[in-house]
Amino acid sequence: MQPAPPVIRLEGVTRVYSTGENAVHALAGIDLVIGTGEMVAIMGASGSGKSTLMNILGCLDNPTAGRYELDGVSVTGLSRNELADLRSRKLGFVFQGFNLLARTSALENVELPLLYDRSGRFVGKESPAPAALRRVGLGERLHHVPSELSGGQQQRVAIARALVTSPSLILADEPTGNLDSRTSIEIMALFQELNTQGITIVLVTHEPDIAEHAHRIIEMRDGRIVRDAPVGARRIAIPAAPAENAA
Amino acid sequence: MRKRALFAIATRSILRNKLRTLLTMLGIVIGVAAVIVMVALGQGAQASIEAQIKGLGTNMLMIMAGSTSQGGVSQGAATFNRLTIPDAEKLARESTLLAAVSPVIFSRGQLIGGIGNWRTTIMGVSASYQTIRDWPVASGSFFTEADQRSVRRVVVLGSTVAQALYPDADPVGQQIQIRDVPFTIIGVLTPKGQTAGGNDQDDTVLIPYTTAQAHLAGHSRIGQIIASTYSPGDLPAAQEEIRAIMRESHKLAPGDDDDFTIRNQDDIAQAASGTARVMSMLLAAIASISLVVGGIGIMNIMLVSVTERTREIGIRMAIGARSGDVLAQFLVESVVISVAGGLIGIVLGYAAGVVLAKATGWTVATPLDAALIAVLFSAAVGVFFGFYPARKAAALDPIQALRYE
């Protein structure tokens, strides 16, 4: 079997925050390759640079030095607008705090990324938003607003929003950080399901048993990768059936 | 980003804070309403001024006692009382360009006749007054030169007087007492309406000036002489001719100033609309101040809104919004607020104009062009004052914005 082409290739990436007199080396030289279809968990102590790395992977931030290739295209030195277009075309984000628009229905939250699509892929076609919500098991909750949904359901809406534009990569920074362990497993089941459908997933977590749902765990310390190993006995989360009543 | 989506986002966010939006709009509402009231009434006043001036008659010239300085102020009481019947007669006799000349002797007095009595303006004029003022009779006839020469006690009633004293019957042929002197009514004039100042031009009676001198005024002091030329093109030349004749009549030496003033319709129109212009400018100043204040109000609220929605901006940027999309979103929002304010202002202003017009008896115009300008202007206010907050939103760093609590 051919090795899958990499979605992410980082070479010597650093990120230095200069706050007044002392500079913080949040990333101190990262080399990393993540292939298509991989599911990778990033672990590490607080302040080790996980979120900083995710921001760079998500084209929300530029590295201070080093190279970043996304889908074979160099991201280094792109303008704000070009980064925005990359996010719109190739990336989906899931946050710890869900980050849904309040008082806005699940469906409208999921439709949001389509508003900013510049490729024209969705023009004149049926909106992919309801299908995305069905994929995360919320086909019956299209018109609920976030305050009417549980935490797990809100995170499902956020995941539907992340996948509505069919991105090549979903980035999730502590997606289960605000959820109880049962709901966390259900969310991991959803990620695993999406991963088997071909979406590359990179997620940050503090919990080893959550990380073990990935193919591979990367451990960071002080802005460096200190361990990068495949998961020996990968956990497979059983999707709660039926999905409609889950979470 | 599609335009419809932009409007949808803007209206949704506006409707979410109804009271706040309403208060924000208030400055624009008041500013635009002021503009609309001003224009509606101003145009109405302008229209009635124009109608009134047309109603003065065609090709008309007016000669008044007193010299006029450059500012239009009469100088010195001594120069008054200098228009006389001989002046008018000399003008009529010697002028080549004037079609008709009439002295006007004003007085007020009591009429008794018909169903009661009535106080009105009595004007002593010549038979040609009707031609000069272009004022037809509704019934009967105007008095003639023969009436004038024979100092007959005949009177032509203005329509208001006729209405007041003879509401049911045609008064032509009836007797009426004017300041206790009996007159015969020989005609009733057609209505001419109000002046811009609200004076009823039909609340008057006309008698031959000779009769006025003999029976009412008792002396030859006259308020003004009015005249008309054969064609409007003759007006400037006629004005010069009148001046020469009047100077001769008043025996003025070559170096002396005129002790009379000649005005044509244009002068009168300009004097009247000058007042209206000053009022318009005053209101325009008030309106623009409140539009600026309204704009600052919008800017203030938009800044608050940008801060409140920092996280939303971060989310939108993370999922692919460009800075320009965010800029457009907030700009559209402030323009929607200001234009909505403008539209409300137009409605309120027009309503206020109608109410004011009802209360004062002025006419009110429908200022369509002013409404259009008001809408465009409030849109401009929205763009101008919305730009800074919108740019602030667009310049946010997505990571910082997402982290904002």
Ligand SMILES: Nc1ncnc2c1ncn2[C@@H]1O[C@H](COP(=O)(O)OP(=O)(O)OP(=O)(O)O)[C@@H](O)[C@H]1O
């Ligand atoms: N905007 C910033 N300005 C200055 N320093 C920053 C900034 N953001 C992060 N840092 C610093 O960079 C380092 C890495 O931060 P980062 O947020 O990546 O850690 P993390 O691994 O995500 O931690 P946590 O598990 O607590 O989320 C920290 O020392 C942090 O203080």
Ligand SMILES: [Mg+2]
């Ligand atoms: Mg973090």
